[in-house]
Amino acid sequence: MVVVIGFTSKRVQDDGWVKEFFIDKADLFLRVLNSKWETAEEEAKSIANLLERLGVGKGSSLLDLGCGNGRISINLAKLGYYVVGVDISPLFISDAKKKALEYGVQDRVEFLVGDARNLDKLLKDRLFDATIIYWTTIIGYNQSQETDTTILKNVWRITKPNGYLLILNHACLESLSIRQNVCGQPQYISDVDEEYVLVEKPSYDPTTATLHNTWIFYRKKGKDLVYVDEVSFTLRLYAFHELVEIAKEAGWTLHTAYSDLTTLKPYRPNTRGLNIVFKKL
Numbered sequence: 001m002v003v004v005i006g007f008t009s010k011r012v013q014d015d016g017w018v019k020e021f022f023i024d025k026a027d028l029f030l031r032v033l034n035s036k037w038e039t040a041e042e043e044a045k046s047i048a049n050l051l052e053r054l055g056v057g058k059g060s061s062l063l064d065l066g067c068g069n070g071r072i073s074i075n076l077a078k079l080g081y082y083v084v085g086v087d088i089s090p091l092f093i094s095d096a097k098k099k100a101l102e103y104g105v106q107d108r109v110e111f112l113v114g115d116a117r118n119l120d121k122l123l124k125d126r127l128f129d130a131t132i133i134y135w136t137t138i139i140g141y142n143q144s145q146e147t148d149t150t151i152l153k154n155v156w157r158i159t160k161p162n163g164y165l166l167i168l169n170h171a172c173l174e175s176l177s178i179r180q181n182v183c184g185q186p187q188y189i190s191d192v193d194e195e196y197v198l199v200e201k202p203s204y205d206p207t208t209a210t211l212h213n214t215w216i217f218y219r220k221k222g223k224d225l226v227y228v229d230e231v232s233f234t235l236r237l238y239a240f241h242e243l244v245e246i247a248k249e250a251g252w253t254l255h256t257a258y259s260d261l262t263t264l265k266p267y268r269p270n271t272r273g274l275n276i277v278f279k280k281l
Contacts, residue, residue: 037071048079068092077100
């Protein structure tokens with residue numbers, strides 16, 4: 001259950017948030033990732049349906065960039081794809097490898113610790129039929145359009161001719177605007193698991209198009225909540241047309257955009273964010 005209540009936030013700026021969030025305090029976010037496994041199988045089926053519509057069928061090679069602890073990679077491998085998952089967090093990758101063994105797909109999925117800015121060095125001469133960037137990951141993390149363009153160029157170089165880039169379930173300016181018009185500036189409280197509760201305190205800076213968010217974790221103790229730790233992040237949000245322009249500069253051509261991965265209806269601004277497919281021509 002999620003409860004939304006009003007709050008007054010302060011700006012949070014931490015240039016080292018990626019390291020703090022995904023390495024130093026990765027055990028906290030790992031709990032959030034584990035909670036996402038409940039819907040991971042259905043999410044992977046929706047992605048596979050889209051891939052098959054694009055002609056990327058079972059047996060194709062996929063790169064899951066920013067794979068976390070492998071919930072999408074592993075479920076796509078279960079569906080017959082060969083997947084390489086890359087994430088900057090050693091803890092996430094270690095957990096993903098264990099889960100690959102548990103699900104019996106270790107022969108169809110590989111997990112690597114790596115930085116999206118250095119894909120060339122990490123993957124060398126390997127080429128993929130499609131790359132998936134899922135759940136608002138990688139793009140916008142460095143608050144630099146130049147860096148994001150470089151990352152998409154790196155992905156372009158390791159993609160086969162006529163291959164695809166799928167940026168899915170990605171937060172954008174349009175979705176943020178709609179949410180703020182409906183709810184104002186909210187605070188979110190949710191159960192992470194049976195032991196932890198998460199409080200999110202987001203704020204948006206329109207002068208830099210950045211979303212600032214602080215995640216505060218509490219441990220449940222009877223009817224009380226005991227403070228555990230917190231971590232903050234700053235994310236650059238792009239409008240739909242801006243992301244298209246960045247991808248175009250990196251060599252990609254817009255193929256299609258969808259409002260929802262389940263229905264695959266053409267894209268219209270909504271609260272759920274972007275689902276965009278680019279092609280390497």
